[in-house]
Amino acid sequence: MDDKYLMENIMFGSKVINDLYMHGFIESTNEKVFVAFTKALQDTAKMHYDIFKAMETAGFYTMQNVEESKIKKTKEKLECTCSECDCEED
Numbered sequence: 001m002d003d004k005y006l007m008e009n010i011m012f013g014s015k016v017i018n019d020l021y022m023h024g025f026i027e028s029t030n031e032k033v034f035v036a037f038t039k040a041l042q043d044t045a046k047m048h049y050d051i052f053k054a055m056e057t058a059g060f061y062t063m064q065n066v067e068e069s070k071i072k073k074t075k076e077k078l079e080c081t082c083s084e085c086d087c088e089e090d
Contacts, residue, residue: 004060007051014048 021041028034055061 003058004055007055007058007060011048011051011055014044014051018044018048 018041021037021044024037025034025041028037052061056063
């Protein structure tokens with residue numbers, strides 16, 4: 001196993017844990033539980049960010065700027081025109 005593979009798996013696990021803590025946070029039944037899940041969520045979110053930054057620094061996670069025209073084209077393609085669907089927008 002190489003470093004990239006290991007870090008990708010750690011990042012995936014971090015996402016799963018964050019999701020679980022988020023649901024605990026949202027569905028807390030009392031303040032003590034709410035505070036515990038809030039702290040756990042903050043800690044794991046920070047850990048996830050640190051993993052991302054380490055992967056980016058190592059060159060395992062690269063991002064590219066997208067041309068404004070491509071963003072506009074995609075937005076237009078996804079926008080509802082209401083003549084093509086049954087939504088209730090005016």
